[in-house]
Amino acid sequence: RALDDLKKKLIHQWDFVTMQAEAQFRVLKDRKKTDKTIIDSQERAFWRVMRPSPDEASILEMDIRHDMYTYRPMKREEAVKRRLEYLQHTLTNRVRTKSSQTHQSLCAFCELFTDYDPFLGNCSPSNPWLTSDTDRWTLMQPLVDNPTQLRVRRWSFSCKELLSDPTGISEFMKFCKADFSTESLHFYLHVQEIRHCPLAQIKQKADAVYREHLAPNAPQEVNINNTIRTKIIKQLENPYREMFIEAEKHIVELMKKNSYPRFIQSEHYRNLLQNALNPLPKKPGIFHFVKDNYLRLSSSSSDEEYDSDDQVRNIDNILMNISANNIQNKAQPLIGTLVNTTALATAVVAMNSASMQSMDGDGKRISLQRQTIMK
Numbered sequence: 001r002a003l004d005d006l007k008k009k010l011i012h013q014w015d016f017v018t019m020q021a022e023a024q025f026r027v028l029k030d031r032k033k034t035d036k037t038i039i040d041s042q043e044r045a046f047w048r049v050m051r052p053s054p055d056e057a058s059i060l061e062m063d064i065r066h067d068m069y070t071y072r073p074m075k076r077e078e079a080v081k082r083r084l085e086y087l088q089h090t091l092t093n094r095v096r097t098k099s100s101q102t103h104q105s106l107c108a109f110c111e112l113f114t115d116y117d118p119f120l121g122n123c124s125p126s127n128p129w130l131t132s133d134t135d136r137w138t139l140m141q142p143l144v145d146n147p148t149q150l151r152v153r154r155w156s157f158s159c160k161e162l163l164s165d166p167t168g169i170s171e172f173m174k175f176c177k178a179d180f181s182t183e184s185l186h187f188y189l190h191v192q193e194i195r196h197c198p199l200a201q202i203k204q205k206a207d208a209v210y211r212e213h214l215a216p217n218a219p220q221e222v223n224i225n226n227t228i229r230t231k232i233i234k235q236l237e238n239p240y241r242e243m244f245i246e247a248e249k250h251i252v253e254l255m256k257k258n259s260y261p262r263f264i265q266s267e268h269y270r271n272l273l274q275n276a277l278n279p280l281p282k283k284p285g286i287f288h289f290v291k292d293n294y295l296r297l298s299s300s301s302s303d304e305e306y307d308s309d310d311q312v313r314n315i316d317n318i319l320m321n322i323s324a325n326n327i328q329n330k331a332q333p334l335i336g337t338l339v340n341t342t343a344l345a346t347a348v349v350a351m352n353s354a355s356m357q358s359m360d361g362d363g364k365r366i367s368l369q370r371q372t373i374m375k
Helices: 002-009 011-030 033-049 076-092 099-112 135-139 149-154 159-163 166-179 183-196 199-214 226-235 245-257 259-264 267-275 292-328 333-355
Strands: 357-359 365-367
Touching (some): 002 011, 166 183, 166 259, 166 267, 183 199, 199 226, 245 259, 259 267
Antiparallel strands (some): 357 365
16 A cells, blocks of 8 residues: 555656666676675664664654644734834934944053053063062952052043952942942942842842831932832842842942042042052063072082082092002002002092082082092
């Protein structure tokens, strides 16, 4: 029956299929027995390698209906409304900026941060991996008493740069305390704590922020509109990390316009900039990976080589003296043997004492005074 169905589908080219099958059968029949064995082995090996894993279901046993996704058909009117809302949103929030202005702002940004890029300039403090200067590890910590001049100058670039530096936040807090305007900065820091705290503490911290900054007659009430306040009150039942995002943006904008410009123009910031450290960058040598100890040891080893050469010369002189004594003491062989033994022992003692070395307090290697006894 399957053959009849296939014949009906391929009736227009059934003669071609029959002729091609007969030709392939004729070719297989004319092949040798060894060729048939090789082809059969290759086919078995191919399907052994390409067979599906045991945990996979056979494609012949799977129901095709399980692979079909049934989506809820969207009505045409609803789809058109969503498309219109999307296009209106893109038109209202579209940023139209000329390419020339974009290029100018990019160049200005690169010029502003050139001194902070180690690939473009010599940053201070120097890189401790290329030089022996380790001041960078202490001066670039999150909280320091005396920041560097580049670090203090970076706070004047934008309010974002100031709030991203823990030392900058500490100095900004000192100024706000003197200016009696710490509520905005405290609110910003508390929101950052909620954003990074464990999930179990979010509700507790959110209630604390509301009581301290947003509730009526709060001790440190911040200036936000009623729309944002009402939205936050509704979200207090099920708080999450980003529930204060709109209030945070509003408070940051207020700080940019009010307290941040006053801080940059204040006497406190000028004193920080004047008393800031300015470490000079150190240029690494050509072979910066070679330390001073290595050079010192190499020089001392060369001195030892020269000392060993002198020891060899002294031993040669002693041996020449021994041979001369042998010639002079032919009549007294016992005395000559004693003289030779004493001279050779003296040479060995002199060589060993000259090779002994010690270390002084500064780490410099000092050779002991040679002890030579010539008899």
